[in-house]
Amino acid sequence: MDLDAVRTFVAVADAGQFQEAAADLSVTQQAVSKRVAALERVLGVRLFTRVPRGAALTIDGQAFLPHARELLRVAERAVASVRAGARPLRVDVLASRSAASALMRGFHRAHPDVELDVLMLFEIDAAVAAVRAGTIDATFRAVAMPGKPLPADMAAERVIDEPLELLTGPAHVLANERSVPMARLAGHRIWMPGIVPGTEWGAYYDELTAAFGLTIEATGPNFGSDALLDTIADTPALATFMGGGTRLVWPEGHGLRRIPITDPVPVYPHSLLWRRANPHPGLEALRRHLAATRTAAVPAVTWTPSWAAT
Template sequence: MNLDAVRTFVAIADAGRFQRAADDLSITQQAVSKRVTALERDLGVRLFIRTPQGVRLTVDGQAFLPHARALLLAAERAADSVRPGRRALRVDVINRRIAPARLLRAFHSAHPEGELDVVTNLLDADSAIAAVLSGTIDATFRALTMPTRELPEGIESARVLDDRLQLLTGPGHPLAGAGAVTPAELARYKIWMPGIVPGTEWAAYYDELSAEFGLTIDTIGPNFGSDALLEAIAGSSTLATFVGEEDPLVGPAHHDLRRIEVRDPTPVYPHSLVWLGDNPHPALAMLRDHLRSTRPDRSDAAIWTPTWARERHPGRRASRV
């Protein structure tokens, strides 16, 4: 099976659009289409259905996706087992369009001499921590819902970014003209967050956020990727969504999307770097130094984090970045 074709399939599934996947892979959209066509021919099934909003997986595509991710991870481990010399630092992020990916881009810009391999194949924190333990990846950016003392032996973590949530609306939403809103005021509106997977750390975060402030967070509906979400928000007078202050948004200017600050308190999403304490990779130490030196100040009292991010336990294996 052609691994480039499998990698392209996973990139499209994550991005929701052929062109976006082409941008992520640094190839042309024509090359993306050819790889998918060849893979569908080899498998004898159709993997995607094109829609005006992008593409969505067929039933066969949904069945193939977890195996495709596992195949790519196995291929990476096989290559690492025989790769001579210094290898790239492999760091996991949930996807390439959230704040940790921006942190990695800034790190690479500051240290262009080092090779960096960004992995996006892992769904939840447990899978990511297991990959750190096995050596499949060197580090991962995750929100940790368990006390630090309950992390596996040898695993270390450090909080590296508290990303402030903002409300994102289209121009026709009742809150579109607001300079800022409070969580209490948002209780009257529906927050649409398609794609939240039960059992993940981000599901735990939004579950507690909605319970704390009486929010209605709707996860119903297929996830066609960020482009489709932005288009739906732009055209709706009832739907809004949450985005991180550090999350880049790319969309047509005519969408006229509005970012609105959430205050009193400001919910923040707690990103931590997780790594194996005895990992000797020199670039890992450089990454930790970079994150420590560039971490913004989020020490003000007017923020909200879930209880599992506030808990402190004696004997915890916390670490400075």
């Protein structure tokens, strides 16, 4: 059913005249007549009868009028639901305790007027597909990992370089160091059961270990961050890597140490990915916020994988 024809029918019913309805709709009287006639053909009934002062609703017209008004209200609500800025900005941050999550909290504090939906998608392929399909508006990822170039209809901006830190228990041989040069990590057991082949962080650590002769053990089930912290605290021979922007809390008795890594500082490159044609005003506000808050606090001597987008 043609909504313009329904809208014209309602205008004629309200005005009581084809000519006045045409003026209200900014169309010709002939156009009004054609629209009403077309609607009558679709419905199979007459909606108006001519009277000396204009047009009057027939019994069928009177029956159809409240439904016509509801059709127009539903159509208006449907359009409003997807109008730019009318729905929440949907952003994937991968993990709730990540640096990207902290960036989104900062954005929310600075822009409380922008309604947000924050979610966590595991795989980069699923995140990119969701952005392209319009299911989400943006995702924080490391791009472009080997073998997975960014589609042409998507854009990316580097938003934060997150330094890695070494996390040890209190009895680890490096626990009391104020910082650790990268070269000293060779030979130490780095345990990271959360590394999954095919992920962007898997590709990151593959190149990191190859570049500096490190050994990362990804054995054993991944029971989450709490179990990882318990094991690192209780096992002097093990250490793990942690992003400097990752927020974790552990019992005081664990005595865990977060130690900066230097010479060079390995940084994890976080980028914001979005679809170029996305008109949501909240997305532009997020990009401006991230650009304004990006700092140059990371030391000049850093390491990032060769495939990381600049």
